[in-house]
Amino acid sequence: IHGNSQDASFWVANEIAQLIRQRQKQGKNVVLGLATGSTPTxxxxxxxxxxxxxxxxxxxxITxxxxxxxxxxxxxxHSYVRFMNEHLFxxxxxxxxxxxxxxxxxxxEDVRDFCNAYEEKIVQAGGIDIQILGIGRTGHIGFNEPGSSLKSKTRLVRLDRVTRLDAASDFFGLENVPTKAITMGVGTIMDAKRIILMxxxxxxxxxxxxxxxxxxxxxxxxxFLQHHENCEFILDSAAASSLT
Ligand code: F6R
Known part of the structure; x- marks a missing residue:
């Protein structure tokens, strides 16, 4: 728990930077799982x-x-391609x-093959070293809405109404928010070696x-993240305020 999101974000960025530098010395790659939305900016x-x-x-x-x-x-x-280019890449x-x-x-008709290939590429890259997550008000991670199973993999999903309502102002109205998304599964996320949810x-x-x-x-x-052996929740004091 950090006093504010600025300090917390600095800590997370340092963890990532340290791993990148360490792997560089070893001549090895780092595989990062990245999130969009307001939290990781x-x-x-x-x-x-x-x-x-x-x-x-x-x-x-590799991301x-x-x-x-x-x-x-x-x-x-509204695309996450554009978001990632603007904020990082x-x-x-x-x-x-x-x-x-x-x-x-x-x-x-091509979505299923794409999702299977996405899973395959993560495995071929050596698996995700650090997975960054935000969390939705529904408790979603990625776009794994309530009802997603522990073993779920990358797939096309229907977005929860609460999630669409939260996105409505960005899209200038609920009717413009897509009803679906392609998301890594809970199982894909759980396979990451380390998870940092902010x-x-x-x-x-x-x-x-x-x-x-x-x-x-x-x-x-x-x-489900309670099952993961190397998962941290990095919070500001307001997000931590209901914890006992
Ligand atoms: C985004 C994602 C979502 C967001 C979540 C929180 O890639 O996977 O799970 O992390 O909806 O969004 P913000 O950060 O905007 O509150």
């Missing part, structure tokens, strides 16, 4: 700053994003071929309390 700001000011290189970094709305054009202001020296984001432009603000306090202290159950997918 300060971490990305710090990583871009470390690149600019300290010469932290991302040439040995897999958690999710993308479906359907979604990559050049839309345009500011660092990552190789384009090392960036992976679920493809919102696919024809429906949450800021009072609005997340209740779901954080239920996820950390509540019974493990499908109706709150983030409770």
């Amino acid at each position: 300060k971490v990305y700001d710090y990583l871009a700053k470390f690149h600019k000011e300290e010469g932290l290189s991302f040439k040995n970094v 897999f994003n958690l999710d993308e709305y479906y359907p979604m054009k990559s050049d839309s202001i 345009d500011h660092i020296d990552i190789k384009k071929k090392n960036i992976h984001i679920p493809d919102g432009t696919l024809d429906k 949450a800021w603000g009072e609005g997340k306090a209740s779901i954080i309390e239920q996820s950390v202290e509540g019974r493990i159950r499908e109706s709150i997918p983030a409770t």
